[in-house]
Amino acid sequence: MLDGAVAWMNARGNTEQWGTTPFSTSPRMVELVHRYMTENAAFLAEADGTSVGAVVLDNGPHPQMPIEPAGEPERYVRLLVSDRRYAGRGIGAALLAHAAEETRRAGVELLRVDCWAGGGGELVAFYERQGFTPTEPFLSGAWPGQVLARRVGAPRADSGRKE
Template sequence: MNDTTHGNGIRIRPGTPADAPTVLDMLDAAVAWMNARGNTEQWGTTPYSQKPGGVARVERYLTVNTPYIAELDETPVGALVMDSGPSPQTPITPADEPERYIRLLVSRRDYAGLGIGTALLAHAAEETRQAGVELLRVDCWAGGEGRLVAFYRRHGFTPTERFLSQTWPGQVLARRVG
């Protein structure tokens, strides 16, 4: 897919392995932002780049999966990683039809309110549609009074299965894009 431009001048381009430090910085900043607001359950308290397997996971996202980077004025402000299904390391049941699965959605909190997540989700839906696939799914943390689940619902996703990964409550959501 070529670059696309969305509302507020957000440009989305394919990601490359060279984007790994940028994505890790976004993830580290997201952990710090959540922790500053009392959320230590969603992603824990350890910076993502220091978690066992964190760097390797991001490198895999940018080489094995399908990554996209959102930019404003050439500054990376968000990342989206898609795949053909959920990670086999999760307790999530694969769909019984072709699907596209959002493995990662993150944006820089200092650019909050500009529609970065919205633009990335619209991009995911369009990529899914262009692939001739009708089902787009994502999973997220179901704690925190369900605020993240509500975010995805506002973007056309419907909750499907709940799951527990050790003590971490998760929710799978689906959206039809055909």
């Protein structure tokens, strides 16, 4: 999925967000993805037995990113990707809704994400449509980024009780 996302972005003229090298050919990126999938809470979306999207949640931003911790418990979207062959089917939105529910279920009220803010801000606008609010812009080298936050609320005390 990540290689397909890089190819899709590059075909649209976006070589800045994730570069031009397929993730699978970079040992550093393969290791990063392996750590994300094994050390964090990873969730896959499937269609007809095929993985079509993934979201990875952690307890805060990546330590190498120039982002301050929230100062309260949070869940942080470390990775969101969908198979571009299934674009337009709401996979990213469904994975973010699941991330919000997992955050709420953990008793945490804050869900944050950072994303590439270049290219006219299309990715920032996507997260805004999912209920996130921009909180702080940042630069990681020359890479323009934006942190966004969404309050998901605490789980209801009676959420497991049947009437």
